[in-house]
Amino acid sequence: MRLINVKSFKLEEFLDYKTPPYAILSHTWGDDCEELTFRDVEEGKFDKLSVGWVKFRGSCRQAEKDGLGYVWIDTCCIDKTNLVELSEAINSMFRWYRRASLCYAYLSDVPGEDDPRKHESKFRTSRWFGRGWTLQELLAPKDVRFYNSAWGYLGNKGSMRAVIGKITGVPRQFLLGITELHSASVAQRMSWAAGRDTKRKEDLAYCLLGIFGVTMPMIYGEGGDQAFFRLQEQIMKTTRDDSILAWGLSVDESPISDPGQVTAGRILAAAPSDFANSGQIVSRELSTMSLNSLDLSGGSLRMHLSLLTTSAGQTIGLLNCGPGRDIQQVIGIPLAKVASGSDQYFRPKGCHAVLRSIIAPSASPKLIHIRNDGLSKKSADAYRQYWLYDDEEFAEVNLDLVDVAPRSCWDQERAVIISTIASSNGASHQTLARFRHNEGGSRDFVIVLEFKQQGTCTEAQCCVMICCRNTSLQELTGKLQYVAQKATGKRSASNGLLHLSVTLEFDAQQPMITIKPGALPYPPDDTVDATVELQKLDLKLELVGVLEEKGRSDAEEEELNQRTKVTNNRLEWVKRERETVEDELKKLEERRKMLVEEESNGAQEIRYLSKRQAEIKEQQERTSKRWSHARTRWDELWRIDGDEDGYELERMDDWTLLRWAADKGYVEMVELFLNKGADVAIANKDGWTPLIAASSKGHVDVARLLLAASGANADCKDTKCGQTPLIRAAANGHEAVAQLLLDTGKVDVNSKDNNGRTPLSWAAERGHETVVQLLIEKGADVNVKDKDIRTALSYSAGAGHEAITQLLLRNSATTAWLRETLEGHYHYVSSVAFSPDSKMLASASYDMTVRLWDTATGRLRQTLEGHNDSISSVAFSPDSKILASASTDKTVRLWDTATGRLWQTLEGHDSPISSVAFSPDSKILASASNDITVRLWDTTTGRLRQTLEGHNNGILLSGSGIR
Structure with missing residues (x-):
């Protein structure tokens, strides 16, 4: 290097x-x-x-x-x-x-x-x-x-x-x-190069060697196609990846035309651009049979492949690859047999690979050979048959051949009609030949020429009809199946001027048949007039169309009548609601004016009361000072007189004075009496102690002084009602005093009075929400019952304290009472269902809506609209994210419970749907209908998975789900 x-x-x-x-x-x-x-x-x-x-x-x-x-x-x-x-x-x-x-x-x-x-x-x-x-x-x-x-x-x-x-x-x-790159399928890697180019065409193959981990010699001058072919050969030697054949992918299936008209193409791609649409194709797990390598030799690819024959007779090879986003689809490549009974196939030129859904287990892979060149084009000629006609012979009966359908079958130069035998057993190919009489205005003769393949035998047939001159062969070809049934076997016909008879002469050595015309001396018993038959057919179709249109109109009229009725009911309800709302608005406006006035008066009164409170406080302070001075002088005078017994008897009045000062909230006086040694636990004839008095009135500073004094009992009870300071504070809503008492740790939060009532019971009845919250936090039992077997929840609900009622319910208060009445529908409610997490309730109605309610507050969360008729059933998915609704409009609709958005509309039933249910994993939805079927739907895609038949009457699903 x-x-x-x-x-x-x-x-x-x-x-x-x-x-x-x-x-x-x-x-x-x-x-x-x-x-x-x-x-x-x-x-x-x-x-x-x-x-x-x-x-x-x-x-x-x-x-x-x-x-x-x-x-x-x-x-x-x-x-x-x-x-x-x-x-x-x-x-x-x-x-x-x-x-x-x-x-x-x-x-x-x-x-x-x-x-x-x-x-x-x-x-x-x-x-x-x-x-x-x-x-x-x-x-x-x-x-x-x-x-x-x-x-x-x-x-x-x-x-x-x-x-x-x-x-x-x-x-x-x-x-x-x-x-690693080898984890990507061959088709994916090829697609990355689909839009690329190189100066030398061979380099478009050579530049991919490293991408696929293969090597091969460079042969500049061999051409881009050959270089790319050699690259694919090397790839197939190192991997068993069917996606190498997943080129030319199209979303639209290209049907193979008649085998005789097919040109054999290559099984391997010509360039990376053929993989332009294959970027999402991934390899699938290989079966044991599919583990055999792809072997290309002798111009043929040897491989094990599952084959599928479509309803149109087309053969599709199912590859072990498909889109990564949908495991239910595989790539199918179009194939055609080289010859009947052979295991050799070719890929027709111009036919695209397609995506095929896996509906049922495909056939086991079988060993086949797929040609990679144009040699199989010759074999297509084996499907051709030739119809010969002699212009002079037809001229003798005053007939000329004027048209053939398909037009491509007519070789006018050689005076021959070329037909094709379908490769599928039992299939046939028909060619129409139109002969015209020399006499103007007469009807034409149409000879239907047909080859039919039955096993290894080929049978030639023909029949003769007449038609009007302005009846096109294209129209007749399109509707031939309806006309030919009546003409089958008829080899003679008459147009009034000529009584024509047709015979066929076969050549035993060659695929040729000669059409021989002849004139009959008299007309045949029955002549088929194709024009008349087409007119009859059109009339039948017109009548059927009229009946279907009437059926649709009747159904639509019925639906419109029903919707009109529902809408009228809805409008009447809306009108009543509007009038009610307007009345309420008037009342509210009057109430608002009254409250504004009351607010103004209240503000004036508050100012007056605040002023008086300040005056009273000053007066109390003066009185306290005078009292203190008077008591001091009183004590001094008693001591001067020396009457100790009288002094002690007079001092006993201090205990009553301490309770009085505590009741009034005079902090300084209470502190004075306590400093003089007043007994903090002294009680009156009803058992009221100073602490009970202070707690009842909410004097927190006084209560704090009393609790700090020696001998104070924070949990004492009066003798009349058996109530403790905490009960009195809770009953009167004095949160600060209740907090002070609870903080001592010396009071029973669940203490009961003579009627068995607790602090929580009293606070709940009188609407003191903050005190209720405090008591619950401190461990109050929300379900304690008094002598009348009533709980705090009973008192709260009875007094109409909604916030406290909800607070108690959230803290596990038990009740068998009516919690909510949910109103909003304006027609019958047909079905209800709780969400598995218990946070929502769904209700279905004849008013064509589903409503979602918040179970905690009773508020309406969503109104789901979309059905065209009454709704018969609702069901939540186990994860509470999807709601299914079934309707008599023959549809099931899936809704997003968080947003209320319509997710899927499932159509397929022929009658109203009575019930729906989810599978435990939320992946499948079952719908039962009056059409006597149960249908299973894929909740992710909305596709119908199965139709279950066997019932003899309408079906209703029950239970919490399907298995």
Whole structure:
């Protein structure tokens, strides 16, 4: 391998295993006079004004910047005058590019200011992407760096993968070397080269050697077709990949015409462009039989292949490959037999490969031979038969041959009609010959000539009819099957002027039959008039059409009547709803005015109350100070009098005063009494302690002082109702006091009063949501029942506190009560279904809609419209993502539950559908109908998978799904 020293510009030669790190250039060749050659570099002759010098110098400079001492350029490092060296270099090229440390892709037609990210960029239309050799130069190296005409850096293969992928069609995993190239099918790799070209046609094959990992000698002058044929031969020796035959792919099936009109084509492609539509074709797992190699010898391809015969008698070979996105389809190639009973086939010229659905297990592969040349064209002549006619003999009965259908069968120069025997057993080929009587205005005679293949025997037949002169043979040919039945076996006819009889003379040695005309002395018993028969046929078809149209009109009228009825009902309901809404709006407007007035009055009252509160607080502070002063003087006077017993008796009033101060929320007074040693646990005749009094009124600061005092009982109960401070605080909505009591850790959150009611029960009944939330967080039991067997949920719901009711339900409150009444449909509701995750409820109605409801809130989430008649059944997929609805309009519709978008409409039933059900994996949907069938549908594609028949009456599915 020769490399260029980037400093000396000299060529140096290395053995493969001693090659130093090097960069490699990828470029498009200009004119030969513009490129530097091996001799130029050897002799140091550099034309510094040439394009070749720009590429040479730029490569060396860039390699030196990148820390590399050598660079390889194909124009300079290969002696193209040495054919052996050239052949070796071409076979080694992929390996050399793969081993390179860096690859510089120099795009001479991309200007310096170009931005590859823009759609109008010159980068996207560069000649580099259309060159055959650059495919392997793009895929082989790990690091490809792109440069514009001024050697400005554009980006590398990784950073520009999206743009390059769109330009080349090469999938990302192969472009970045994540997946080895041999993992791509032959058809895929060929498709990447489909739009590329090379200066020499043979190079279009040679440039793909590395892509397929094969080698072969270079034979310039052999032609591009032959070079590509040899490439495919080498590929078939190394891989058993049927996709090598998946060329010429078309979405439309091209039927094979009569075998006699078919030209044999090649089984192998002529160029990579034949694979232009095969980029998505991947190989499938091979069966044991298919593991045999593809063997091309003697002009025939030997392979095991499953064969399919279509309803039209066409033979399709099913390859072990197909589109990667659909495993239910395979590639089918058209085939025709070389001769009846032979195992040799050819691929008809002009017939495309097609995609075939795998409906049922195909036949086992069998060994066949497929010709790869035009030799089988001769064998097509074996299907030809010749009808001879003598113009003079027909002239004797005043007849001239004026037309033949098909026209291509008539060889006027040789006075012969050429027909073709169909290769399929039992099939026939018919040719029509039109003879005209010399007398003007008379009807023409039409002779139907037919060959029919029955096993190994060929039977020739004919029949005679008459027709009007303006009846075309093309029209008659198209409808011959309806007319010929009546004319079968009739070899005579009369047009009024001539009573014609026709006989056939066979040649035992040659495929020739002579048509002999004769004049009868009297007319035959029955003459078939093709024109009259066609008129009868047209009339029958017209009558059938009228009946069908009437049936459609009647059905449409019935449907329109039904829809009109439903729409009228809907309009009446809408009108009533509008009137109701208008009434509500009037009431709401009146209510709004009243609330505005009430809000204004309330604001005035708040200002007054705030003012009074401030005045009262000042008064309380003055009273407290006066009280303190009076008590101090009272104590002093009692001590002066020295009556200790009277003093103690008078002090007992302090306990009542402490409870009074706690009830009123006088913090300073409570603190004073506590400092004087007042008993915090003292209670009145009903058992009310100062703490119960403070908790009941919500005086949190007082409660805090009392709880901190010695002897305080945070969970004490009164003697009248058995209520604790926590019950009183919860019942009156004093969240701060409840929080204070719970934080002590000394109260029972589920304590019960004499009626068995808990703090949660009281808070729920009186609508204190924040207190309910606090108690639940602290562990309150939401399902505790009192003496009346009522729970907190019962009290909340009974009082109409919706938010608290929902809060209790979310925290596992149990109830058997009615939770929601869902309204919105304006006709009968026929079916309901819960989603498996219980978050949605679907309802189906005769109003032709499905409604999705939120089970937590009862809100309407979606209204699904699209059916043309009442809906009979709904079902959720197990993952709750799809909803199926069945209707009497004979369709099933699949809906996206998240968006409400219609996903699929499944059509096929002949009667209303009564029920639907999903399979547990959501992949299959079953529909049951009054047409006495069950149909299985693929939920991903919407295709009908199976029709299950056997019931004798309408069907209804039950259960949560199908198995």
